[in-house]
Amino acid sequence: MLFHRAILSPPFPARAGEPAIAPDNGPAALLRRCRPWAALALLLALAGCGSQQRQPARQQPADVQAHIITLLPANTADRAGWAKDIYTAFAARGIDPNSENICSVLAVAQQESGLQADAPVPGLGKIAWDEIDRRAAQAHIPAIVVHAALHINSPNGKSYSQRLDEVRSEKELSAIFEDFIGMAPMGQKLFGSLNPVHTGGPMQVSIAFAAEHADGYPYPIEGSIRHEVFTRRGGMYFGIVHLLGYPTHYPRQIFRFADFNAGWYASRNAAFQNAVNLVWGGKLALDGDLVNYGSDTAGATELAVRAMGKRLDMSDAAIRRALEKGERLDFEETDLYQRVFALADKTHGRPMARALLPGITLESPKITRKLTTAWFAKRVDDRRLACLARDK
Structure with missing residues (x-):
């Protein structure tokens, strides 16, 4: 937080030999100079200003969400849904929904995913195969053996190989690895309980970060925090916590x-x-x-x-x-x-x-x-x- 010193007007010039005297322009001096009715009016005005500063008007949820909609890029699908999820995260964490904060969140989500809840990643299948081959080499398992094992059907009826070849998003890839890890003994030997997909959602937030900051999560958890991160509501919530959920003294x-x-x-x-x-x-x-x-x-x-x-x-x-x-x-x-x-x-x-x-x-x-x-x-x-x- 930055603090600025108030700039005070210089005192009136003093006559030779006299001390400088600051002008008495405070409320008490003004009251002394005014008629009684004017003084009463001034007191009421001052009291009104003070109460407004202490009790700022609270924005209504519908107004905040309407404001978010105006700030979303024009080509965003389901603008009302995005606005609701963003507002819920701000309200749950007590973050001021001003334009600066809203635009900061939208900017990160736009950069990370193009404001898509489950954004496609080019070449993700190859990335997944490369990770499997790397883990196989570390475990001294021939790649040909691993690839042959992955031709068996996974829980959704398709083979692991087919699902890896067709995978488009990190959400889909995480689900494949969850199934694969459960396949004994191959999956456990290669990955144990560690899913190699570490980030997800429209703001690409760390799943480990989400697990550490799950207290106060405003939605029922469906399955696991990992699953929540891959939803729009969960990905935005934890992304907003990561971006704005801590105090700083940054100037920009x-x-x-x-x-x-x-x-x-x-x-x-x-x-x-x-x-x-x-x-x-x-x-x-x-x-x-x-x-x-x-x-x-x-x-x-x-x-x-x-x-x-x-x-x-x-x-x-x-x-x-x-x-x-x-x-x-x-x-x-x-x-x-x-x-x-x-x-x-x-x-x-x-x-x-x-x-x-x-x-x-x-x-x-x-x-x-x-x-x-x-x-x-x-x-x-x-x-x-x-x-x-x-x-x-």
Whole structure:
């Protein structure tokens, strides 16, 4: 959250030898100058303004959904259905349904899926076969044996091979792997209980993220959270939580888009790494990863900060405790964060940026060209601006 200081008018000039006196233009002074009836009117007006500020008008669900419909691209099918699902997620999480937030959500969904609940993925069948062959090689099972086994019929009557050849979307692929994992012993040996489809839905949200944030989910869960992610309502809900469901001090929305791709607070943490580089004199990757979670082994950022321990007057243990808050807003309140930036600001000669687009190259079997988190964030931000241009 950014705070702005109020700009005050300068005091009236004083006569020589007299102290400067600020003009008394407050409500009390105005009341003294007014007739009694005018004073009463002014008091009522002030009271009315105050009550309006304390109790803003609440938007009705129908009005919010109507507003969302006006912001959706013109070619969107079932506009009312999209508006209802988006509104439900905003209401369930207490997120302000203003144009900025709505357009940010629509921009991500448009970038990730073209605003399709079950978007087709070109070449998905080949991607699936490649993953199966890779797992077979790891398990030392000849590919020919695996392919022969997949000619048997799956629970829906079609062979696994036929379903893989025809698969169009991640929802369909996830269902195939769920069936395949249940096929003993081949499926269990290759995949155990791990379905290799990790994201889904119109906002391509992580299924692991959805499972961690299922509390407060406003719909009955049909089957599993994984199944819910592949629905429009579930995919939008968890995608909105991922994009807007955490507090930040970012000056621009583009940093949330980068976080959506790289993880919460990745942009804030990349700026911290940049400050460490300036003070330490190193070349940390600006990837937003501050610590190896779940491991006692120190990562590159932790080792770099430890090298500055004497200058920071912090022990290795204190540094570790602070870095472990890297996925929370209150990392910014730690001595580590504040001391690093104090040194960096002094070295730089002016305040360093507190948010930077992470320098991460995107890797996925679905990506066929070199893309980065910064590219993703900028593309989404362009879509957000186009959406805001539709706001009337």
